[in-house]
Amino acid sequence: MAVVRGLIAVALLVGFYLLVIVLVLVYAALVVGVLITGQVAFQPTVLLAMIGLGVVVLALVRSLVRVSDLAPEPDGEELARPAPLWELVDELAGLVGTRAPDAIRLTMDANAAVVEEIRLLGLVGGARTLAVGRPLLAGLTAGELRAVIAHELGHYARGHTRLAALTYRGSVALARARLAIAEAAGADRITRMYAGLPFRLFSAYAWIYDRMTVGPRRRQELAADAAAARATDPGTTAGALRSAVRTGVAWADFEARFLAPASTRPDDPVPAFAAMLADPDYRDALAAAELPDPEPTWRDSHPSLRARVAALARLPARAVEPDRRPAADLVPPPVARTRAQPWRDWVDAASARIADELAAPLVTALGPEPTLAAVLDLLESGGRDRIATRAAVTAVIGRALVDAGVAAWSAPWTRLRLIAPDPIADRLDAALEDPSAVRGLRAALSTVDIDAVLAVPEREKPPRRSLFPDAPEASIMPVVWFVAVVAVVAVLVSLSQEDDEPVVPVHRPVFPTTYYVPPLPPYQPTYRVPTFDIPLPPLGGIVVTR
Template sequence: MRAVLALVMLAGFFVLAVALTGGLTALAVWRFSLGDVEGGAWLLVVAVALGGPALWASLLAVFARPRPSGFRMSREEHPELWRHVEELARLAGTRGPDDVRLVDGANASVWERRGVRYLELGLPLVAGLGVGELRSVLAHELGHYGGGHTRIASATYRAKLALELSLRGDRMFGLLSAWAHLYALVAASESRDHERFADEVAVAAAGRDAARRALLRIGPVGEAWGDYLVHYVSLAVAAGRTPPLLAGFRAYLDHPRRVHALRSLERVLADREPASVFDSHPPIRDRVAAMASLGGGDVPVDERPGWTLLSRVPPEAVSSLLGVGGPAATWDEVVALSGPAHVRRYAEALRHAGRVSRVGERLTDVLAALGRGELLKLTGAPVDASATPEEVHEAAVETVTELLANAVAHELVSSGRASLELNWGGMFVLRLADGAAVHPEPLVEPAVRDPAHVPGVRSRLSALGVDGL
């Protein structure tokens, strides 16, 4: 019933927009016919301002079509993946997809157009989840097919897109805006029911343990993927080389420091997730709790890495998804090519922060400021006014630790006292002339976190050969 109500309200939004625009335009024509040019002109301006955004968005959406993206995973080249997909589709009581795509982003989705069903599976999920967890994700998405959630006519798709475009910029007349938000409220309620249904399918098909673990892990894997892109893939882009990107992310996730951090992040993200009546998905914590009452707890979890379901993903497919180009190279070669420039950029950023804050541009100036407890002077006022003091402090510690560690690395590398080596656990390892390894972030973090540790960190940096301290 709510689905029908949502569609009626969606149509009513555009009827209301046309009625407002048409009515005001008719009034403008009437004023023009009476010789009131100024009044007619003002009415036309108001008509365009009130109904124009919705009508323009509708015109744009008329030509919009959902299109498959990413890398196509054919049955012939990836039979193991398709075997699982088709098995889960049978368990969900539905016809499986006709086209499976590997896409960027820690997400999975299903949709259909003109009877053709598409499944898009995020590369980070394939690399970061186990087979059991990945089966749960696939079963959840196939549950949307089984529940009839993807049977949306192209006209409805375009109408929803037009509504989203209309809402951008908050320039809409109050009545239209209120109607749009009321529609969003009804549609979100229906969507949350769809998600609960799909979760039940995931538990029934893949087991409760795998389903709960998948829900908790997707968020941290997404965070890890973003960090991997910023700190590692960016090195490849800067070097103009193509390292083994999928293997790199697996190495990133398998590092002991990352394993511990991601496990700790699971509950943190679930507990911090906000809840709103306008959300299309229930909070992860609520979905995980709801699964406790469902059957399927006796299904063993397949612990094999999810990427074992893929026979082989061509490196050029992954590199095209991530926007990486250039000749093939190892990760060590990438670090040798772009690592020095990377740490130099961060060192320049720290100097800029010291200059703007008037703390001073040299490392010794920064350490002196940290010793005086002036950490927040280096980072400035927080952008997010809703952040707690603890969150602001932790963000400042993370930022300044990264900048200071890179600045130290730059000093040692540029002076020839150390070289850079890849470290999947965080930034680089500094290899000194005598073969000793130095991890710059753990080295400087105590001074950033606690002013009492500044003298000790300063002494250790001097012993390594960092000048001017």
């Protein structure tokens, strides 16, 4: 039955090619017919139809051209032989019964994947590449990494034929076709008027295709998990599943809170990410957080995490000594970029940036030339609670101490700590609680060379607004160029025609924008991490330590 479904999937994929070709031929016949009709060639309704359908056809042709390139070469640095990771991959390839990949690339994703070049609709295979994310290595042990790689190689072992890979690629091709139509429809109102029928046509086609292939692809994931369990043991494989999901969530958190807001990039962000994972407070918060495990839809090619762990629990257990070495030890450290900021300095800059964000409201409230004396007066008057939070006052005073070189900020993974000398730290804590203790804080600060005027944090300029804020960036230029060419041809031809009575265009309903476009599935991912983050504890203010 699986072979029959696979052959039907191949026929449907060929039908996808034919369907796009038929639409192109129909549109070409429409254009030719319009150009030879004479005076009525460029009536408004016909011109709008040519533009709208032309953009849709152009988007479909682009998706058809790219269908043979659905598994591009992964970005990243290629790992040279010899290396401990190469030895592990060669060993696992023999255990699962497949040939080793031709190359290993270390990427900046918290994931792992195997990519194979295929030709002639998957009938001819080519070079294989194993992509392993360095952030993933930072969060796994060597034993868990062994299970991850065995899972990936299991996709190409016995029972995972090239026909199964082809059905997967067909699903991605149809998803890209629908996405191309949706992007074209979202770019302008003219295309939206004529995109409804092609979109529904390809959606129905994709529904049939996915119904025929989603079952075999889910069984393929469970078979790859079983191959990983044979290469290690079911308990280690289940632990690798959970650890990979946690690492993916932590990497997304690291990117959102530290990489994205920073104006500079570190020479290597992975050591900074590893330092965050090693922080005891962050490690405990991540371990206590509930793993995201949404119930998969019928189109999802991966079973839920619960289902995969339950399937592993039914396999016979094996007594295997766990390898608790850090997985990052299996690859050599990358060559740091000489012009980039060292990652330790980058972490210090991130702490200073967060302190500036906490201090900004209070510094702004103090006027154009805020002073440290004004902050102390505010504390002594007992008005702190009405104007600023404890964290804001600590951030303002802490900035002055750090600039003077007598204090430092801790790494801001869970909360920001001001590390100050004992006398200042004690008296700052007391002053934050009791206004009468501000006099002692003044005396302690008088022994330090601190600037009287506080620096005002610089605010980044907001980005310029786009002329097309609702349109996907990748789809704007093809639409603009196509409309421009059609408009020029329309003007030239209309000038050569005699004037005729204008025709009122027929009203056509606007194609609704509430259509659903399923996301593109990644190519053979090991562990799919949902796009939302698990709730982690927010930044817990500032703590003064000594």
